[in-house]
Amino acid sequence: MELFILPRMTTPFETYLAKIQADYKGGNATEYTYRSALEHLLESLAPEVDASSDPKHIACGAPDFIVERRHVPLGYLETKDVGADLDDDEKSDQLKRYRASLHNLILTDYLEFRWYVNGAKKLTTRIADVGAHGRAPLRRDDEGIAKTAQLFEQFYSTEVPTVGTPKELAQRMAALTKIVRDLIAGSLREEDEQGMFHKQLNAFRHFLLPTLKPDEFADMYAQTMAYGLFAARVNAPTAKDFTRASAYQFLPQANPFLRRLFLDVGEELDGTAVAPFLDDLAALLAHADMSEILKTFGKQTQTSDPVVHFYETFLAAYDPKLRESRGVYYTPEPVVQFIVNSVHELLQSRFNRPLGLADGSVLLLDPATGTATFLYEVMRRIHQEQLAHGQAGAWKQYAHDKLLPRIFGFELLMAPYAVAHLKLGLLLGELGYSFAKHERLGVFLTNTLEQGVKQEATFGIEGYLSEEGSEAAKVKHDNIMVVLGNPPYSGHSANQGEWIGALVRDYYFVDGKPLGERQSKWLQDDYVKFIRFAQWRIAQTGQGIVAFITNHGYLDNPTFRGMRQNLLATFDEIYVLDLHGNAKKREVAPDGGKDENVFDIQQGVAILLAVKRPSTAQRPAPQTSPPRGVGAQHPTTVVGVGGGVWGGGTVRHAPPWGTR
Numbered sequence: 001m002e003l004f005i006l007p008r009m010t011t012p013f014e015t016y017l018a019k020i021q022a023d024y025k026g027g028n029a030t031e032y033t034y035r036s037a038l039e040h041l042l043e044s045l046a047p048e049v050d051a052s053s054d055p056k057h058i059a060c061g062a063p064d065f066i067v068e069r070r071h072v073p074l075g076y077l078e079t080k081d082v083g084a085d086l087d088d089d090e091k092s093d094q095l096k097r098y099r100a101s102l103h104n105l106i107l108t109d110y111l112e113f114r115w116y117v118n119g120a121k122k123l124t125t126r127i128a129d130v131g132a133h134g135r136a137p138l139r140r141d142d143e144g145i146a147k148t149a150q151l152f153e154q155f156y157s158t159e160v161p162t163v164g165t166p167k168e169l170a171q172r173m174a175a176l177t178k179i180v181r182d183l184i185a186g187s188l189r190e191e192d193e194q195g196m197f198h199k200q201l202n203a204f205r206h207f208l209l210p211t212l213k214p215d216e217f218a219d220m221y222a223q224t225m226a227y228g229l230f231a232a233r234v235n236a237p238t239a240k241d242f243t244r245a246s247a248y249q250f251l252p253q254a255n256p257f258l259r260r261l262f263l264d265v266g267e268e269l270d271g272t273a274v275a276p277f278l279d280d281l282a283a284l285l286a287h288a289d290m291s292e293i294l295k296t297f298g299k300q301t302q303t304s305d306p307v308v309h310f311y312e313t314f315l316a317a318y319d320p321k322l323r324e325s326r327g328v329y330y331t332p333e334p335v336v337q338f339i340v341n342s343v344h345e346l347l348q349s350r351f352n353r354p355l356g357l358a359d360g361s362v363l364l365l366d367p368a369t370g371t372a373t374f375l376y377e378v379m380r381r382i383h384q385e386q387l388a389h390g391q392a393g394a395w396k397q398y399a400h401d402k403l404l405p406r407i408f409g410f411e412l413l414m415a416p417y418a419v420a421h422l423k424l425g426l427l428l429g430e431l432g433y434s435f436a437k438h439e440r441l442g443v444f445l446t447n448t449l450e451q452g453v454k455q456e457a458t459f460g461i462e463g464y465l466s467e468e469g470s471e472a473a474k475v476k477h478d479n480i481m482v483v484l485g486n487p488p489y490s491g492h493s494a495n496q497g498e499w500i501g502a503l504v505r506d507y508y509f510v511d512g513k514p515l516g517e518r519q520s521k522w523l524q525d526d527y528v529k530f531i532r533f534a535q536w537r538i539a540q541t542g543q544g545i546v547a548f549i550t551n552h553g554y555l556d557n558p559t560f561r562g563m564r565q566n567l568l569a570t571f572d573e574i575y576v577l578d579l580h581g582n583a584k585k586r587e588v589a590p591d592g593g594k595d596e597n598v599f600d601i602q603q604g605v606a607i608l609l610a611v612k613r614p615s616t617a618q619r620p621a622p623q624t625s626p627p628r629g630v631g632a633q634h635p636t637t638v639v640g641v642g643g644g645v646w647g648g649g650t651v652r653h654a655p656p657w658g659t660r
Contacts, residue, residue, distance in 0.1 A: 075104030223415035369409030372420035487530030
């Protein structure tokens with residue numbers, strides 16, 4: 001009987017080691033030389049697995065390998081040269097960032113494998129050692145190979161963990177968003193002007209921010225993708241089949257810009273370095289316990305709005321410095337309620353609107369909406385007024401006919417814009433309102449301080465931005481009667497447009513003569529420009545109210561005397577609640593006690609309520625009583641009455657001091 005000796009089957013690890021040995025022995029190999037062998041190994045160890053190593057990923061700062069099954073990311077590998085000191089690499093900022101961002105990661109020098117799950121090291125194995133003499137043969141470790149096979153088996157079976165708390169979700173979203181931001185910034189450095197991200201950057205420069213820098217765009221875009229996915233997940237009925245590709249259909253029709261952005265631009269992202277990490281973000285959200293996370297989103301206290309708190313937690317983990325540079329400070333709810341209630345009462349007492357904010361003829365705008373804290377309180381106050389008048393049954397029809405068509409917000413940054421839509425949509429849902437088809441919220445992505453859309457566009461992101469700008473321009477030139485909010489404070493304003501610049505020039509004169517101030521640059525602060533915008537808008541309407549909380553520097557600084565005189569010429573009544581809290585001036589209470597700010601900032605702030613009666617009405621006498629809210633705890637003092645060539649009205653001032 002003739003014996004046939006069957007050849008021994010070569011295992012994937014034997015094939016891999018043979019290739020590594022051949023490349024290593026040649027003496028000219030680099031880290032990149034071994035990648036084809038590792039790619040083959042990764043795809044041999046599990047069915048339907050695709051491992052990709054794209055040089056673009058490296059240049060943009062992403063891990064070297066992405067492992068997917070049916071286009072769903074399973075995990076990542078970061079590779080170093082054979083024999084590299086992985087202990088040093090483990091301490092690097094790069095790996096710390098990856099461990100914080102990626103739930104399933106392997107660090108390897110092609111012979112040793114270190115596996116991390118949610119940042120924690122789970123297992124370390126080695127399949128061979130480098131020879132003691134230069135390029136000597138690798139010393140194979142059979143026991144290590146068996147352990148490495150088990151490592152990869154677990155690596156492939158690791159699922160995205162369920163996230164059950166808002167804080168954990170915000171922090172994990174932030175970690176992934178950082179990588180997306182860095183990838184977009186890297187792509188912008190590599191691609192030419194015809195590249196996808198450059199085209200979008202140029203569109204945003206044209207329609208929103210002419211001075212927008214590439215890194216700022218990368219940040220804005222990454223945050224928008226993250227919050228767009230979050231908003232889609234909030235609205236998705238279940239986690240089943242929730243992916244980046246399907247997200248657009250779950251975004252509310254009340255936000256057509258974001259919905260179309262995800263549909264059209266989302267397709268352009270396929271095949272880019274960014275796509276796998278957005279897929280990971282979608283997978284994270286799919287595994288989040290949204291019922292638990294959203295449990296508190298409809299509940300507010302006097303100091304915390306859960307939706308905004310979630311965003312602030314996200315920002316704190318994403319980029320702590322960004323909050324300060326963008327002026328992202330949550331306006332405390334007592335401040336918001338005070339301003340909204342004061343506007344409500346002024347409408348009743350000064351404009352014969354018994355329903356106050358609920359009067360269907362009152363158009364209202366927050367020109368620096370941010371995360372919509374003020375619009376949220378306005379809508380809530382109007383709903384309370386409807387209930388108080390026994391109109392609960394008519395709420396849905398009222399909201400459709402007389403609420404949504406007259407409540408507006410403008411926002412320049414896409415991430416707060418997305419948060420604003422999410423927040424107001426959740427509120428209206430809780431109040432029992434469902435949007436009709438093609439009905440949208442009146443919150444627009446636009447630059448308040450620009451005159452209007454520079455030119456129309458019809459296609460792609462340019463078309464969407466143009467449409468947002470066109471709709472906002474209609475609102476800007478409508479008869480807005482109330483302008484309220486918390487505009488940004490920035491002495492080095494990026495808003496250098498000619499239109500707002502020409503309006504602010506009015507503040508450079510007193511009695512028709514130039515100020516002659518050396519430090520007149522402070523009149524270019526963003527908050528000054530927003531006050532000037534609000535003053536212009538109310539003057540155009542012929543009547544109305546400006547209700548802002550801003551930097552209080554304009555109240556007594558000599559540079560602002562033209563501004564003060566100009567405001568007196570427009571408004572009949574000006575109420576100032578100076579909240580002080582100016583750490584720069586080291587302010588203390590008159591009794592020597594502690595004086596705190598209502599924000600966590602050094603600049604002191606004040607609430608401004610400026611009232612312009614209809615032109616046919618007579619100006620009020622100086623003794624006109626203030627709104628009840630203004631003088632309830634801090635009696636106001638008449639500090640000035642306009643006159644002379646400017647005319648003018650009454651100024652009342654209340655200076656509360658003390659703790660927050």
